[in-house]
Amino acid sequence: MAHTHDGIDWTERLVALRRADEVEAEFNGPVAERLVDSLTPGGSPPVVVDIGSGAGGMSAAFASALAARGGGRVVLADAVEELLAAAVELARSVAGDTVRVDGVGVDAADDGLPDALPAADLVWASRVVHHLPDQQKAIARLGRMLAPGGLLALCEGGLATRCLPWDLGIGEPGLQDRLIAAREAWFVRMRAEIPGSVRLPIGWTGALAAAGLTDTHSFSYLVDLPAPAPEPVRQSVVDWLAWMSGVGEDDLSESDRQVVQRLLDTDDEAYVGARDDVFVLGASTVHLGRKPA
Numbered sequence: 001m002a003h004t005h006d007g008i009d010w011t012e013r014l015v016a017l018r019r020a021d022e023v024e025a026e027f028n029g030p031v032a033e034r035l036v037d038s039l040t041p042g043g044s045p046p047v048v049v050d051i052g053s054g055a056g057g058m059s060a061a062f063a064s065a066l067a068a069r070g071g072g073r074v075v076l077a078d079a080v081e082e083l084l085a086a087a088v089e090l091a092r093s094v095a096g097d098t099v100r101v102d103g104v105g106v107d108a109a110d111d112g113l114p115d116a117l118p119a120a121d122l123v124w125a126s127r128v129v130h131h132l133p134d135q136q137k138a139i140a141r142l143g144r145m146l147a148p149g150g151l152l153a154l155c156e157g158g159l160a161t162r163c164l165p166w167d168l169g170i171g172e173p174g175l176q177d178r179l180i181a182a183r184e185a186w187f188v189r190m191r192a193e194i195p196g197s198v199r200l201p202i203g204w205t206g207a208l209a210a211a212g213l214t215d216t217h218s219f220s221y222l223v224d225l226p227a228p229a230p231e232p233v234r235q236s237v238v239d240w241l242a243w244m245s246g247v248g249e250d251d252l253s254e255s256d257r258q259v260v261q262r263l264l265d266t267d268d269e270a271y272v273g274a275r276d277d278v279f280v281l282g283a284s285t286v287h288l289g290r291k292p293a
């Protein structure tokens with residue numbers, strides 16, 4: 001199986017990624033429909049390739065969208081075997097008879113990537129390009145996977161997800177902002193420590209244009225799950241806090257670390273998963289470019 005470049009244990013992330021997919025499904029579904037609807041009509045059923053498919057939430061959304069529009073093919077591609085297997089299973093569960101679903105183990109930083117996958121009408125790459133050493137080269141590689149007239153959609157950036165009230169009643173108010181700042185500091189280190197890391201100083205639509213794609217533009221969508229939130233959303237908040245505090249650990253103060261420990265302790269009265277004032281609010285941006293027909 002292929003390998004990743006970022007030092008992250010993605011297998012360990014499966015439960016949290018799956019939970020996020022579940023609670024965000026109502027927002028991701030319309031994005032998949034919008035992208036499928038914007039494909040150039042062709043003679044054969046559309047092929048969608050999901051690079052870095054994670055727990056498969058968007059692959060499943062693409063499979064549903066294609067099934068509702070007469071069928072097609074979804075190919076999931078990821079470097080981590082356990083994630084890929086779970087994601088393929090999820091996508092197949094909604095694909096029906098008219099949509100073919102395949103999984104392919106890949107390293108998206110490998111120049112042979114386009115040879116390992118079918119020519120695509122839509123390449124979807126969500127939050128994976130920033131885990132690759134040379135993002136510009138990676139975008140050009142993804143562009144080479146497109147059939148003429150095909151669409152490359154990069155989901156990157158947006159607004160940092162927020163989940164907590166400003167004053168939690170324990171510790172200093174404003175923990176969430178300090179968590180976001182700590183995560184940003186980690187992200188800079190994560191990028192710098194990827195072997196062969198290259199900076200991308202021109203923004204995502206600029207990078208799509210530099211890869212030879214046309215009609216470059218972006219849109220953003222909200223994930224808005226307000227308080228009081230049902231149990232799965234609260235669990236997703238627990239996952240968010242565990243991830244943010246884990247990657248940001250070195251940049252949090254000792255007192256913030258202690259507060260986080262209490263918030264994550266199911267036996268503590270401060271357990272965040274038992275609060276009725278937590279929520280999920282974030283925005284994701286999709287950057288698009290089309291291969292000339």
Ligand SMILES: C[S@@+](CC[C@H](N)C(=O)[O-])C[C@H]1O[C@@H](n2cnc3c(N)ncnc32)[C@H](O)[C@@H]1O
Nearest residue numbers: 004010052053054078079080107108126127128
């Ligand atoms: C942050 S997750 C994003 C998952 C999903 N696309 C989403 O937006 O929720 C990153 C995904 O990229 C995969 N990944 C990381 N490096 C990769 C590489 N070099 N080649 C292929 N997949 C990779 C991870 O295994 C994981 O599934």
